[in-house]
Amino acid sequence: MTFLSTWKQHDFAEVARTVASKSPADVRRALNRVGSGLTLDDFAALLSPAAEPLLEEMAQLSHRLTVERFGRTMQLYVPMYLTNVCANVCTYCGFSAQNRIPRKALNDAEIMAEADVLKEHGFDHLLLVTGESGRYGTEYLRQALRLLRPRFSSLSIEVQPLDEADYAALVADGLSTVLVYQETYDPTVYPLHHLKGPKADMNYRLETPDRLGRAGVKKIGLGGLYGLSDWRAESWFVGLHLRYLEKHHWRTRYSIAFPRLRPHEGNEIAVTPFGERELVQAACAFRLLSQEVELSLSTRESATFRNHAFRLGFTSMSAGSRTNPGGYASAPDSLEQFAIDDERSPAEVAGFLRTEGYEPVWKDWDPTYDGVLPPAKPSTFSAGGGKWGRALNVS
Secondary structure (H helix, E strand, O other): OOHEEEEEOOHHHHHHHHHHOOOHHHHHHHHHHHOOOOHHHHHHHHHHHHHHHHHHHHHHHHHHHHHHHHHHHEEEEEEEEOOOOOOEEOOOOOOOOOOOOOOOOOOOOHHHHHHHHHHHHHOOEEEOOOOHHHHOOOHHHHHHHHHHHHOOOOEEEEEOOOOOHOOOHHOOOOOOEOOOOOEOOOOOOHHHHHEEOOOOHHHHHHOHHHHHHHHHEEEEEEEEOOOOHHHHHHHHHHHHHHHHHHHOOOEEEEEOOOOOOOOOOOOOOOOOOOOOOHHHHHHHHHHHHHOOOOOEOOOOOOHHHHHHHHOOOEEEEEEOOOOOOOOOOOOOOOOOOOOOOOOOHHHHHHHHHOOOOOOOOOOOOOHHHOOOOOOOOOOOOOOOOOOOOOOOOOO
């Protein structure tokens, strides 16, 4: 059994109608059940239009639960793009094979040059990102992990879906986390945006987290690409996927991200509404559904928004991101996958967090966990906190 069979039991359009039909009483009932175990029906109520007037209450509750579980800490991470070579034709991505752009894959020396820059910034946790290409598959990723693992406490990847044996090999080389966003769980919309290439196989992608769980990956990242379909139903399906994985692969940690469509190379596409308040509602609903799941806030969002929203349930933030291969050291002006919004340096983001009473944490796993490196010096975490103020000071 995989998640594919569970997904097939639910009609996307019907889920959208169910979420939209929830009443204020349904929302109040869900809020009263927080802490005693929410159902997916409660989750639907928190995602519904009826929950919008209670968003401030949801935000404050989300903040409290996050501090109780994670403290006033924020993990900082950074993506390192290894290649922009891709065999897929996707409507929303600057790396799409149909775009006539210069293609680049970092060699060993270029990977280490990127690493030098990111270590200078203080990062001890990297997210390795590639396009989807058979030329730069498992062996290329294994070599990158071998180069980087001695220098970083934890390494994550966001690459093409792989077979279970490939993931197991990468785990043996020091991989700890895999992010695999479904983009959309809507079966009518998925083929409209994935026109050609391996990514056109929606079912194989849906089953990827199951392969990750069986391969022993320590953390799995889930999410939809908001703007492709109805965001409320999309979020509900991510929640369904999370609940399934927590039951069937319970040794694994999980994280959720909320990527929104951003400007990119190629033709612009129609985008379904998903603004900053909707992002806040989705994030708070996930925190109330699960006090254990980690929530990520990326540099796709503006500095102003991130400065207000970070305390509403998020546990990790990217900082100083570049979305092009070699963007930190050798090719800062090469084509980006998409445009970022928050262009502050890692030091500026970390400095802001400290002024708010939060401790920036530059790694995920400690190296001693895997027995790869000598014990690191222990971190000291701040117990301080800034004034709460209005939770929803966003546009």
